[in-house]
Amino acid sequence: MRDPEDTKVLPSTPVERLRLYAVFGIFALGFLYVAGGLAYRQLVQTGDLKEQSDSQSRRVILRPPARGRIYDRNGFVLVDNRARWSIKADLAALQKEFRAEYLRLLAAERARQAVQIDTERVMELARVNVLQGWLNKVWFVIDENQRTTTKRPMPAKATPLDPPGERKVNIEDLRKHLRERRAMPFTLVRDLAFPVANVPAGPEEGVKAVARFIEQFPVDGPIRLESDIIRTYPYGGMAAHVLGYVKDSDDLPPNVEDIAEIRLESLQKLRQTGKTGAAGVELSFDHVLKGLSGWELWTKTSSGYNQTRLKYSEPVQGSNIVLSLDLRIQRATEQALAEIKDPQGVPLPAAAVMLDVHTGEILSLASQPTFDPNRLAGRITAADYDEVEQAGAWLNRATQGLYPPGSTFKIVTALAGMRKKVVDWDDILECGASYRVGGRDFPEHEPVGYGEVDLDKMLAISSNVWNYQVGLRAGPEALAAEARRFGLESPLLETTDGPDAQGRSYTELPYAAARGLVVPDREYKLRIKAGPWQDGDTANFSIGQGYLLTTPLHMAAFSASLARGETRTAPTIIHDPSRSGIHAGSSPIGLSQAQLEAIRGGLVRCVEEGTGRSARIQGLPVAAKTGTSEYFKKGEKAHLAWMIGYAPADRPVVAFCVLVEGQIDTNTWGGKTAGPVVKQMLQAWADTAEKSGQAPPR
Template identity: 30%
Template sequence: MRRNPRELDSTHRKMSRRTLVLGGAQLALVGALGMRMRYMQVEQADQFRLLAEENRVNIRLIPPARGELFDRNGERLAHNSPSYRIIIVPEDAGNVEKVIADLSRLVELDEEDLNRALTEMRRSPPFLPITLADQVSWEDISKIAVNAPALPGITPEVGLTRVYPRRADLAHVIGYVGPVSDYDLKQIDDPEPVLRIPRFQIGKVGLEAKREDVLRGKAGAKRVEVNATGRVMRELDRREGQSGADLQLTVDADLQGYVQARLGDESAAAVVIDCETGDLSAICSSPSFDPNLFVRGISVADYRGLTEDPYRPLANKTVQGTYPPGSTFKMITAMAALEEGLLSPGETVWCPGHLEVSGRRFHCWKRGGHGHVDLNTSLKRSCDVYYYDVAIKVGIDKISAMAKRFGLGVRHDIPMSAVAEGLAPNRAWKERVHNDAWRIGDTANSSIGQGFMLASPLQLAVMSARLATGRAVTPRLVKKINGIEQPSGAGESLGMNENNLRQVRRGMYDVSNNRRGTAYRSRIIEDAYRMAGKTGTSQVRNITKAERAAGVIHNRDLPWERRDHALFVCFAPFDNPKYAVSVIVEHGGGGSTAAAPIARDVMLQALYGDTPPLSAYPAADRGKIKAQQERLHREYPGVAAPVSDRA
């Protein structure tokens, strides 16, 4: 059927309008897409380029070199040494068990290290490198290089490991480093990313831990290109980190080595402090241990040997151990009474061998008593009754306050682990801690350093330095940080009456230099180096009334752990004090027989700066001392030979 021309014209107009509308919509859509593409490709190009880069470029941290430690004379005490490691990438190795078996036929692999590595493999992505062995010899590395085609995934690597060349000499002072553990991370708020680097090492104990803030340094970074699975393809660039600060300690390594050797196999501690500066020239706890064992992870057998030793080699007795100071505390009781005006040096007390206090008999160490005793005699002969009587007059609160002025019952701020506060008790303390009233018998016990009274060897050395100088000498362990001198510990005046101090010092001088002094056998003969000191013996068991009536059992007849502690404190030269020394020998018996000889030898070594001449010792002791010097030199190579044996 033929359509009307008018209808055809109308249909044509309708189709043209639809075409225009549809074409306009398509053109608008294409224009919008074009604008969007221009926006993304031109205006947002930098942002999307960055996102693309981040998808293929990773930032990896570079561990910083740890700061090194030096003694006061510049001898290196802790440093970083290149160390060869054997690394395995499980993904590249394929059959890991076969590769490890092949490797073990070439080099010896420690079973504990191997088990640790296998555990780490199970919880890590297969493309991450795992350390199979650390501190491998160059010969072993050469074997691996030669057999590389047969050991897929195995790579030798060079890193840094911490080394302590003085081994046991400074273990308790420096401490050691070890890999970061989950426990370490939990103890740190917002830990730095560098701490999550596999096997990254941080200070665990001692100075290494306490000055981690300056020793660790700042991590560097490198940009590496990785593929879609995260495997490293190449290194693009790197920014080296900042090494940790170097620390120079106040310790004299040679003196420290001598003191450690002189303590020998005893369960003991000794501290040497410079009276002028407060510098800790030696601070030794015995027995010690080799901190290098802990750097890579100590074996179970070695660790068990240390923890099961009754002499507790892991404990730092110099600052962590607290003991009843015994008669070394008597100077504090005397100073409290003198400063309060309740005692004059010539005033005497009758000592019949005991003192009745509130119906209880407090005994003197000398069963028959000392008779009439003044201040000088009380120190020289260490009369207990004199101090019972004086303490009851002055009261425990004044004695406690005086103890703290001399550095007892105070936690000294030095960067070592578990520094103890000790205890200088008073009435308020007993009420608060024991919910009990202070009794007069407690005062009598405290007056001779027994009862609740506790002090560390460090505190006793500080006390001795303050008695010697009249100043608030404060211990200092770090001398310089990156060459910058740290504040001195010389201290200001204690504000004590100088005449009172002089009387106490004179009594201490007679302890060592008067024939009736308790430490006369351990005196120094050299006039320029005369020593003032005080013996101490602290009980660790109660002596029953029945035992006292029958005769107190001698220390040598008791099991080791029930024997008295032996103590000695001193300073020298008497006229111009240079050093103060404290020594404690756990369960050593008497202070005059066990601790005083060690303190005398240590003091002479410090004063001479080397093995002292035999002329500094009493004539009767020179043969024994010469044999001792020869033995120490033979058994401990760091100890110098006797003077007469040198070329």
């Protein structure tokens, strides 16, 4: 039996008890401290800690939306989206292979008795080797020319089409990817339909490459097929200057309403590269076309790879827009321009515009040379950029090209003269071989002169001397005022209307000429320090030469205004069936009916028997004025061929302007060069109008 005293464990003396209680107290305090701290973190700091944890363990991936489509006025798709099939490697799933290759390379390095082994470099090499192995397999499957006649097929070889390194894993791309987008799959082939960068495989070959991969490459494994949306321009370079192109962008707004519950700012965000407008309508209407990004909320592993998708939201496609262009007229316009070539067979730089006289809607707007936006829709290479640059194809000559309008300006001189009452429609002026102004003979373009010339005849034969006389009588102020009255110095395509404009002002086609437009006067000449204004300047001004600079679009708008008997036309690229036809700032032209009829008659005569005969169409009365102006190209004189006008002459529906930049060695004349283009444009319009039941008079 034990003594009961033996079971007594508590100290009996006060000192011992005090010591024990002190220890208890210290423990109790410690426990309270821990419990208090825990409670503080659990109850007070919960939100902050959760956010911190989330930000460390979760990420948001933003997925770009499909852009809206662009249609022509008849509903034909001008810009669309197509499926881009990419082949990507899941780096997380390849970890084992990377490791095995790394160990193999390391063993090889040790076998070589390398003094110092750079493990980082070896790891990088291992990754490249593994990815290259998979890329070889991909090419082996998608390359139709690959034959498997041998028992042990070799990896696909590059074909003559392939740029160097096309079938190689780009080490720089891989480094960048691992640095910035480790969680995302690495792209091995960016676009299966265009497996060789920017060399179109052709519609059928592209689809075959996709189909071969889908059907022949193993479904399971680290190599995935992904499809996303890419911009496509079904008609290639057609209307490229209007449509523009797109470029890569990471800055696409997410679908914020969906994502409101997630504190986006505290999370790591990975953005898949989307597209934003870079030129043309793609740029000016980017806010309408771009849509909203989708998002995915993922947990991530300690190595930074994605683990589990927690939530997601689909992207929202951008809105569509309808342009005023008519595909058939646009195509005819570009085909006609392409037929004008220099002696070497290279198409001459040119521009053409056709407008609806009443609404100002642009039916066709072409600029040559052009570019294929499809080649810029993926990744713009330096070679592509240089090619477009060297061809001078970035410039939209219709809206940005600044040219002296030449004899097409003679209509303005005539208007100014009649409005200032220095000449009337039935006045006859004597027009010799030249006209002396300030001690210098200003020539007629007919060596023997035209003799007696009235307004009607002047417009038909484009007499210079008639205009010298009228211009000098009216004075440069009157000429400038008349040009400004028709808006030749005012920027066009600026509007607050249109899709989703919400009252803000914008330009429908980016970088349309605004500052470079020149309607010269005395102040202008002093401002550019070219000395005081001379009568010779007035003579030059009266025939559309000298300092005067305008764009083909301005001259087309002028033609439309003239056709309606008004002073202003506001061209627009957006189709709106309910458009009123009222043009801001427009007023009646201020001439008598007889004067207007005389101008119209002269313009019709120009086409029927004058300088514009090459634009004549049987049964369709056309009113037009040709022009051949001079400009300097590389220090030497060359000619610009112009033709402006409207049709049908008696009931105007469309107005047009064609400009061709002649070269030093080309024989370029208004009627002869620009006339055939006008003819083809009008024929295309007439056919279209006939088909749609608005048959033009024939």
